[in-house]
Amino acid sequence: MDVSPFNPGALRSEPPEFSRSELGLANRNSGALLELLDADITPTGTHYLLTHFDVPLIDADAHMLDFAGAFDTPFRLSMAEIMALPAISRAVTLECAGNGRAGMHPRPVSMPWMHEAVGTSEWTGTQLAPLIARAGPRAGVLDFAFIGADTGFDKGVPHPFGRSLTPQQLAELDVMLVWGMNGAPLLPQHGAPLRLIVPGWYGMASVKWLTRIEALEHFYQGFQQVQTYRFRQHEDDPGEPVTSIQVRSLMKPPGVPDWFTRTRWLRPGPVRLSGRAWSGGGVPIARVEVLLDGQWADATLRPRPDIYAWTSWQIDWAATSGMHVLVCRATDANGNSQPMSPPHNLGGFANTAPQRVQVHVAEA
Numbered sequence: 001m002d003v004s005p006f007n008p009g010a011l012r013s014e015p016p017e018f019s020r021s022e023l024g025l026a027n028r029n030s031g032a033l034l035e036l037l038d039a040d041i042t043p044t045g046t047h048y049l050l051t052h053f054d055v056p057l058i059d060a061d062a063h064m065l066d067f068a069g070a071f072d073t074p075f076r077l078s079m080a081e082i083m084a085l086p087a088i089s090r091a092v093t094l095e096c097a098g099n100g101r102a103g104m105h106p107r108p109v110s111m112p113w114m115h116e117a118v119g120t121s122e123w124t125g126t127q128l129a130p131l132i133a134r135a136g137p138r139a140g141v142l143d144f145a146f147i148g149a150d151t152g153f154d155k156g157v158p159h160p161f162g163r164s165l166t167p168q169q170l171a172e173l174d175v176m177l178v179w180g181m182n183g184a185p186l187l188p189q190h191g192a193p194l195r196l197i198v199p200g201w202y203g204m205a206s207v208k209w210l211t212r213i214e215a216l217e218h219f220y221q222g223f224q225q226v227q228t229y230r231f232r233q234h235e236d237d238p239g240e241p242v243t244s245i246q247v248r249s250l251m252k253p254p255g256v257p258d259w260f261t262r263t264r265w266l267r268p269g270p271v272r273l274s275g276r277a278w279s280g281g282g283v284p285i286a287r288v289e290v291l292l293d294g295q296w297a298d299a300t301l302r303p304r305p306d307i308y309a310w311t312s313w314q315i316d317w318a319a320t321s322g323m324h325v326l327v328c329r330a331t332d333a334n335g336n337s338q339p340m341s342p343p344h345n346l347g348g349f350a351n352t353a354p355q356r357v358q359v360h361v362a363e364a
């Protein structure tokens, strides 16, 4: 099921309109422009945005990152000290865990993403693990909390945006401390001057405006760690945590759009369809299939620039006059693919139901 404007019948079972609060969130948290999906690196400024509270304006010259808590040798680093560390740049695809939420039934009321909460940037920074090792976590450390400079309320609970990773997760993930995006300093809305990038995980783990890393001898209990980002069936269900990105694909909509409904128009004849597919944890994409005239056909895949970056795909279609719904679905090397109706959860996370693109094929 899909609530795209091409399928208004699907709206019957849910509130007929998005609330003003949801519209407000949708205005602040922009999505990617699907027509730019042919770019390996999402052009800076068109990368999706998800900010829970307010974007803080931080003076990079005065900014310090604190390594605090249960470390043997806690320390603080200035941006100059961090940027003098060995630098790495990696193309990493970031996706919001709420991507696809607006297509869930019933619709969880939150940031109403359709399909666009994804982008790939070349992130420049340094590896986190050597710095944690330098600070020397005590033997009893169970968790590392990553705290952002932004604070606000959710469900009446005031908190800074914070997330955590266990020592084992840190050992398995190529976590980066990042100050650059596509060869330029981070933009304020993407976490300037310093953020975490946790490749292969949904975006909530990649804490922006990072100010503090705290070693804990208990599990971090921050709101964004324990009260949300969990696959829950009902309010009292503790649920499973949301972690790795689940396999998904998107199509660059072909032809030209109606500006309001985004329905496409194109002429009959050969058309090259293209798009992207990605999965979490560095797992490669094994297959992308596209539904063309009632038949699933295999798209051609191109190698990805980094194990954490999306794969591009393409397929040729002989478009015939009439209305068509184009659908793509990906399968990763672990054999996971996009279910037609993914299981519901309260938060509306990881709705990987395939995108449907309605096209009207006709002579001018």
Ligand SMILES: Nc1nc2c(c(=O)[nH]1)N[C@H]1C(S)=C(S)[C@@H](COP(=O)(O)O)O[C@H]1N2
Residues within 6 Å of the ligand: 047, 048, 049, 050, 051, 052, 053, 094, 095, 096, 097, 148, 149, 150, 161, 189, 190, 191, 202, 203, 204, 205, 206, 207, 208, 209
């Ligand atoms: N400090 C802080 N970090 C944050 C967030 C936030 O609201 N505050 N949002 C998270 C979520 S849910 C996502 S999907 C990504 C989005 O990163 P982007 O806005 O750079 O695309 O940032 C994550 N890091």
Ligand SMILES: [Mo]
Residues within 6 Å of the ligand: 050, 095, 096, 097, 098, 203, 204
């Ligand atoms: Mo997110």
